[in-house]
Amino acid sequence: MAIKVHGSLFSTATMRVLACLNEKGLDYEFVPIDMKAESRAINQYITSTYTDKGTPLVFHDPKEMAVLFVGMQVESLQYNPPAGKLTLELAIKPMLGMTTDEAVVEEKEAELAKVLDVYESRLAQSKYVSGDSFTLADLHHLPTLNYLMGTRIKAVSIRASCECLVC
CATH class of the missing domain: 1.20.1050.10 (Glutathione S-transferase Yfyf (Class Pi); Chain A, domain 2)
Structure with missing residues (x-):
């Protein structure tokens, strides 16, 4: 099942989340809306949840x-x-x-x-x-x-x- 990403294609916050999902090699569905999101926290969630996928992006040490x-x-x-x-x-x-x-x-x-x-x-x-x-x-x-x-x-x-x- 694809992860739903709600955001704006002009938003650097949305772009930050999409970059993380791409680095992790995860499927996602983009849902365009007008909103602000805390992309950094979302990215920490993605990297913690999908540790076994794609680029690690964090350390274990x-x-x-x-x-x-x-x-x-x-x-x-x-x-x-x-x-x-x-x-x-x-x-x-x-x-x-x-x-x-x-x-x-x-x-x-x-x-x-x-x-x-x-x-x-x-x-x-x-x-x-x-x-x-x-x-x-x-x-x-x-x-x-x-x-x-x-x-x-x-x-x-x-x-x-x-x-x-x-x-």
């Missing part, structure tokens, strides 16, 4: 999990706020025929650059954000990176994707 939780918190609290705003301003608003707020873009691009400096330091020590395996911390970056790669700040986006996902 408690110390490695602690590092993963830190990586997930950094993505959620430091990376996603500026990246999400940039996604809205540079990708979503133009798709909807709305005007981009250039002041917001300038401010958020500078914020994102600071976060990526921290990632650079971290990735000098490990292959991925939270260790030497692709995990939820890396996966959670994918939706905003997907949008930002099609924008004028692609150079910043490429830096992020290379640092998070090891080009």
Whole structure:
């Protein structure tokens, strides 16, 4: 039986859940609705429930999990706020025929650059954000990176994707 995913195809939260389901190799049925979902919690549920499917995305070792939780918190609290705003301003608003707020873009691009400096330091020590395996911390970056790669700040986006996902 397929897992039902309720969400919006424009939503980075929905994209985050779909990426996790794809990594786990699970069948799903997409049900389009207008809602906000806590995709990070849903992804933790998916990885815990389907441990034997697809890419592991988490660790079994408690110390490695602690590092993963830190990586997930950094993505959620430091990376996603500026990246999400940039996604809205540079990708979503133009798709909807709305005007981009250039002041917001300038401010958020500078914020994102600071976060990526921290990632650079971290990735000098490990292959991925939270260790030497692709995990939820890396996966959670994918939706905003997907949008930002099609924008004028692609150079910043490429830096992020290379640092998070090891080009």
